[in-house]
Amino acid sequence: MRRRLAVVIALVGVAASLVACTPPTADSTAVDAAVDAWNEAAVEADAGRDDLLGGSYGQVTEEPEGSLVILGYTLPTRVTGFEAACIDNGRVEVGWEIRSGSSYVTGGEIVECTGDPVPIPLESAVSAVDEVRWSVIRRDGSPTAYRSSVIGESAE
Secondary structure (H helix, E strand, O other): OOHHHHHHHHHHHHHHHOOOOOOOOHHHHHHHHHHHHHHHHHHHHOOOOEEEEEEEEEEEOOHHHHHOOOOOOOEOOOOOOOEEOOOEEEEEEEEEEEEEEEEEEEEEEEEEOOOEEEEEEEEEOOOOOEEEEEEEEEEEOOEEEEEEEEEEOOOO
């Protein structure tokens, strides 16, 4: 239940940040509807998975701050990787920092925007994780939206 709550909180925060200050155009409304449909299908596909430790989705930008997610864990947690997907043409980069005590594991991976989730396994799983920070940014092309998740196990 805590994992789902973390995912919901992250998703609500990202969704709230996507609200624009200008009235939507017909094109932007169609894009928003396509993104929502893509995301809803992914949420349904993820139902019942017990390896999701948190996730986010949103509009792809070139600034890491726009998609930065920070999740803290109080229960014993082991991170084995990430999963990311994006839609429309182009590529995104998923960058991460995992903290376990005073140790940090950092990395990044470029993902092609096919709409399908791409697993990003870590070279070595990280145990006793306290915090995970990650972001998704545009590398090239014009991807519209992304989804990303932390994969692993938590003692819940």
